[in-house]
Amino acid sequence: MDNTDLAKGATVVVVGSGAGGATAFRTLALAGVDVLLLEEGSDSSSPLGYHGRLSDLTARLYRQGGLTPVMGTPPFAFGEGRTLGGTTEINGGLFWRTPEWVLDDWSSRGGLGHLSPTLLEPVFADLERDLRSGPTRTLDGYDKDSELLTHGARSLGWNVVEAQRVVPDCSRSNQCGSGCATGAKQSMAMTYIPEGVRAGGRV
Incomplete structure (x- = not known):
């Protein structure tokens, strides 16, 4: 986008292109709203x-090179994406539904009682379909550590759940944290942002 495009303005401006911003951008664009998506970082979405x-x-994909401090006990470094697609470009593609106990907590402490599991069920289902969420596939020769952990946990009687990820064609290049070099991860720059642009939204 150039300055001329920015000067045109928009009915709605969405700041930040991560999971929340990109979803809002796509939803508004599909509804016919004149929407502009702003992102501080560059577009690195091509593999x-x-x-x-x-x-x-x-240095290019993370805010402050991945060393944003979170002060607490103990303090720790927080990794936040600074690229088109936000943190969805640099995470492992894990995708979990918000647990009911969290929704209950939001309802009791935050006054968000309308966000019930029943209301959100079709929303979660749509997201899982759109982003091709599913259990992590095991590949022979690549997942021995996971096999050992699974065997050990089950031998102790622990419940084992396969990780749900939005990386249906993962090739195990082990570069999730620096951007998916194969294009397998269904990040926002690969999914909702292009859909929003095709519907008339601007980036």
Whole structure:
């Protein structure tokens, strides 16, 4: 987008292109709203954009190079995406439905009683379909550590649940944290942002 496009303004401006911003952008664009999506970082969504030295990718894709401090006991570094697609570009693609106990907590403490599991069921189902969420596939020769952990946990009687991810064609390149170099991860830059643009939204 150039400055001329920005000067045109928009009915709605969405700031940030991560999971929340991209979803709002797509939803508004599909509804015919004149919507503009703003992102501080660059567009690296082509798989070629995720090749290079890890130090260079981290500096380009993460806010403050991935070292945003969160003060507490103990303090820790917080990784936040600064690229088109936000943190969905640099995470592992894990996708879990909000647990009912969390919704109950939001209802009791936050006055969000309308966000019931029944209301959100079709929303979660739509997201899972759109982003191709599913259990992580096991590949021979790649997941021995997971096999050992699963065997050990089950031998102790622990419940084992397969991770739900939005990486249906994962090739196990192990580069999730620096952008999916194969394009398998269904990040916002690969899914909802292009859909919003096709519907008339601007980035």
